[in-house]
Amino acid sequence: MPRTALRICPLCEATCGLTLTIEGTAVTGARGDRDDVFSRGFICPKGAAFGQIDADPDRLRTPLVRRDGRLQEATWEEAYDAIAAAVPGLVAEHGAQSAGVVLGNPNVHTMAGALYPPLLLKTLGTRNLFTASTLDQMPKHVSSGFLFGDPLAIPVPDLDRTDFLLLLGANPVESNGSLCTAPDFPGRLKALRARGGTLVVVDPRRTRTAALADRHLAPRPGSDALLLAALAHTLLAEKLAAPGTLEEHAEGLGELGAALGSFTPEAVAPACDLTADEIRSLARELAAAPTAAVYGRIGSCTVEHGTLASWLVDVLNILTGNLDRPGGALFPLSATDRTPRPAGPGRGFTVGRWHSRVSGHAEAKSELPIAALAEEIETPGEGRIRTLIAIAANPVLSAPDGDRLDRALAGLDFMVSVDPYLNETSRHAHVVLPPPPPAQSAHFDFAFNAFAVRNQARYSPPAIPLEEGRLDECEIHARLILAVSGLHGAPPEAVDERVIADTLARAAADAHSPLHGTDPSEQARRLTGRTGPERRLDMMLRLGPYELVLDDLLEAPHGIDLGPLRPRLPEVLKTRSGRIELLPDPIAAELPRLRATLADRPTALVLVGRRHLRSNNSWLHNIPALTGGSNRCTLQVHPQDAARLGLTDGGRARVAADGGSLEVPVEVTEAVRTGVVSLPHGWGHDRAGARLGVASATPGANVNQLLDGTRIDRLSGTAVLNAFPVELTPLP
Numbered sequence: 001m002p003r004t005a006l007r008i009c010p011l012c013e014a015t016c017g018l019t020l021t022i023e024g025t026a027v028t029g030a031r032g033d034r035d036d037v038f039s040r041g042f043i044c045p046k047g048a049a050f051g052q053i054d055a056d057p058d059r060l061r062t063p064l065v066r067r068d069g070r071l072q073e074a075t076w077e078e079a080y081d082a083i084a085a086a087v088p089g090l091v092a093e094h095g096a097q098s099a100g101v102v103l104g105n106p107n108v109h110t111m112a113g114a115l116y117p118p119l120l121l122k123t124l125g126t127r128n129l130f131t132a133s134t135l136d137q138m139p140k141h142v143s144s145g146f147l148f149g150d151p152l153a154i155p156v157p158d159l160d161r162t163d164f165l166l167l168l169g170a171n172p173v174e175s176n177g178s179l180c181t182a183p184d185f186p187g188r189l190k191a192l193r194a195r196g197g198t199l200v201v202v203d204p205r206r207t208r209t210a211a212l213a214d215r216h217l218a219p220r221p222g223s224d225a226l227l228l229a230a231l232a233h234t235l236l237a238e239k240l241a242a243p244g245t246l247e248e249h250a251e252g253l254g255e256l257g258a259a260l261g262s263f264t265p266e267a268v269a270p271a272c273d274l275t276a277d278e279i280r281s282l283a284r285e286l287a288a289a290p291t292a293a294v295y296g297r298i299g300s301c302t303v304e305h306g307t308l309a310s311w312l313v314d315v316l317n318i319l320t321g322n323l324d325r326p327g328g329a330l331f332p333l334s335a336t337d338r339t340p341r342p343a344g345p346g347r348g349f350t351v352g353r354w355h356s357r358v359s360g361h362a363e364a365k366s367e368l369p370i371a372a373l374a375e376e377i378e379t380p381g382e383g384r385i386r387t388l389i390a391i392a393a394n395p396v397l398s399a400p401d402g403d404r405l406d407r408a409l410a411g412l413d414f415m416v417s418v419d420p421y422l423n424e425t426s427r428h429a430h431v432v433l434p435p436p437p438p439a440q441s442a443h444f445d446f447a448f449n450a451f452a453v454r455n456q457a458r459y460s461p462p463a464i465p466l467e468e469g470r471l472d473e474c475e476i477h478a479r480l481i482l483a484v485s486g487l488h489g490a491p492p493e494a495v496d497e498r499v500i501a502d503t504l505a506r507a508a509a510d511a512h513s514p515l516h517g518t519d520p521s522e523q524a525r526r527l528t529g530r531t532g533p534e535r536r537l538d539m540m541l542r543l544g545p546y547e548l549v550l551d552d553l554l555e556a557p558h559g560i561d562l563g564p565l566r567p568r569l570p571e572v573l574k575t576r577s578g579r580i581e582l583l584p585d586p587i588a589a590e591l592p593r594l595r596a597t598l599a600d601r602p603t604a605l606v607l608v609g610r611r612h613l614r615s616n617n618s619w620l621h622n623i624p625a626l627t628g629g630s631n632r633c634t635l636q637v638h639p640q641d642a643a644r645l646g647l648t649d650g651g652r653a654r655v656a657a658d659g660g661s662l663e664v665p666v667e668v669t670e671a672v673r674t675g676v677v678s679l680p681h682g683w684g685h686d687r688a689g690a691r692l693g694v695a696s697a698t699p700g701a702n703v704n705q706l707l708d709g710t711r712i713d714r715l716s717g718t719a720v721l722n723a724f725p726v727e728l729t730p731l732p
């Protein structure tokens, strides 16, 4: 008899509740859970393919260990023995900085990824941390750090209540949203328009999101910071700024006008390839809307001035009085957030507390740019990375210059991959530790609940018991920490118990904690949960703001709704001044570089990326249900550019940039504007030694091979993945 089980979808940030159909130990179906308090039955084709994703025959079932140069199946004991025999010795010999850690995107989609990497890093004592954030949202962390004193205090557009949404460089109809967790983002955009609201989309491509909008502006890629600066300038110059009560929480408001003085609509219009009138009227509409939210994502982050653009997004939300008010952009409060402390000055935020060894890149949020990973492995000298631990990361495809990284990884003394696949990156590992498929894992969204358009909490216990011979990913991480720290063989529960003891001791000593003054060991005994991670979740809920415990979540399998987002200023502020610092020094110091681009009149073609609804970065191309159709690695070119360059639809072209060149199929389409071509990322599955049967049949080309890793947003270390110049040549 088939049975059903609930499982929060881990495939994108929307976190939809799924109802899985299970026959024996196989997931044979997935539909949206209509009773889910947040997603209300919404599902997309990826969620619907959950069964195929879970059962992909190319998923590794056992660890792999390199013997005589070849990766071979091994037992868990052999795998951890190999790690324990190599890593502590290498670190002892070459120092803590000789170890590097790479964390990829799925770490924010697993419980293990939230709970263990901090301890792994602490254990290794290395500053060589590289994550997908520097291919993604680091500019937003940095701008939030400067503005609010907390890189995690990221305001989220109040999608369900706003009257006006200005969306830049995001395509949530395909991506389902990012830094704005909202199941059924497309439905929420339609609802916005149905209630009389306005949607304006800024994107050089006519995306499916742009097609839903009241207005679509298609500026030249890379010009968002200029456009946003001109919008802010107009609000100030035309006396349309109305920060209201925010004024008492903010400093620097008076200096902003002068700092943005040169960014008039007329001055930025040529570089943006918009008219000054378009910019001015957008500013006036934004100011006139009863409530409004400005929201920018990948296309405004992974560009040369990504941090300035991210900062300006919130400057606009502040100038229009929309920050922290219903219908504007608010700070969520998740069930596992620490209970907020009273308002007051905090420790502030800085970048550049240390720098990368080879190119001297500043750290941001304790991370170094992943674009610099290859040189840190290759360049000889003290502190060269010799040992690498990659968890849920495929930087050979996701980061700039994969060929160089590929060579660099091959030269490591020792590499561990925690990954379900033998792919472009994990094929270099000495030990691969494969987590079980998602149906066998418990799930709680530690990360995304903090960016959700509604406060809510949902927990999924494993839908299917762990298959014989499998380890839960939490246990994989715990044992990894023990193996690299010389405690190989100690019980993995010890890792969780140590975290619990430390956290409860700190809480007991913290005057603002709900557990202040309690006995830590007594509190530890009270925790429920069948596993270490469940006990830790229980603890975090108890330390959180809603007086929830794990049992509450277990008794509410469709989730607990904690209500709409509420104003939270000033308690979220952790700046030194205790106020919003509207014009922080590092930002002010960067503005002259932005100003210098006003003179640019780029004539070259520039490249931007794109996402397809049935894709997920580099790792779902192996799922038959999600491949084919329009989900292909083609270079989109506007008909005028195609005619000028002699390119034909279905023909081939060579695309070249500073990092290299690729040969790709051409798709002639008006979906991109003139002067812009688009190639998706995550392709290039043609490297020997990977085990991706379906993906390797239609490998596509790796767009990031066009980059050499030198183009980055300076303030955040984020790679420029959009809006870089390319040259096209037709191929016969």
Ligand SMILES: Nc1nc2c(c(=O)[nH]1)N[C@H]1C(S)=C(S)[C@@H](COP(=O)(O)OP(=O)(O)OC[C@H]3O[C@@H](n4cnc5c(=O)[nH]c(N)nc54)[C@H](O)[C@@H]3O)O[C@H]1N2
Pocket: 103, 104, 105, 106, 110, 132, 133, 135, 136, 298, 391, 392, 393, 394, 395, 397, 398, 399, 418, 419, 420, 421, 423, 435, 473, 609, 610, 616, 617, 618, 619, 680, 681, 682, 703, 704, 721
């Ligand atoms: N040109 C260009 N490049 C981009 C982007 C772009 O827009 N354009 N986008 C960037 C962005 S936003 C991101 S986030 C990065 C992503 O960069 P990465 O995180 O490096 O890439 P992913 O393709 O997400 O790879 C995730 C890896 O995790 C593995 N994995 C899947 N599920 C699990 C699991 O449950 N546990 C573990 N341990 N591993 C798992 C997969 O097999 C895969 O190896 O790519 C970036 N690269």
Ligand SMILES: Nc1nc2c(c(=O)[nH]1)N[C@H]1C(S)=C(S)[C@@H](COP(=O)(O)OP(=O)(O)OC[C@H]3O[C@@H](n4cnc5c(=O)[nH]c(N)nc54)[C@H](O)[C@@H]3O)O[C@H]1N2
Pocket: 012, 013, 105, 136, 168, 169, 170, 171, 172, 174, 175, 176, 177, 178, 202, 203, 204, 205, 207, 220, 221, 222, 223, 224, 297, 298, 299, 300, 303, 608, 609, 610, 611, 612, 613, 614, 615, 616, 617, 722, 723
């Ligand atoms: N189906 C699917 N969903 C996903 C993913 C996936 O790979 N596939 N990846 C997940 C991840 S890791 C993330 S971070 C999110 C990302 O979610 P989104 O931010 O929505 O990402 P994209 O769909 O890449 O949208 C970026 C848009 O920016 C536009 N753009 C490029 N350059 C510029 C520019 O200079 N200015 C402006 N204004 N626009 C520009 C592009 O044309 C593109 O439409 O999606 C997540 N969801």
Ligand code: SF4
Pocket: 009, 010, 011, 012, 013, 014, 015, 016, 042, 043, 044, 045, 046, 047, 048, 176, 183, 184
């Ligand atoms: S929208 Fe995202 S979370 Fe929802 S079903 Fe699709 S992939 Fe899963």
Ligand SMILES: [Mo]
Pocket: 105, 132, 136
């Ligand atoms: Mo991402």
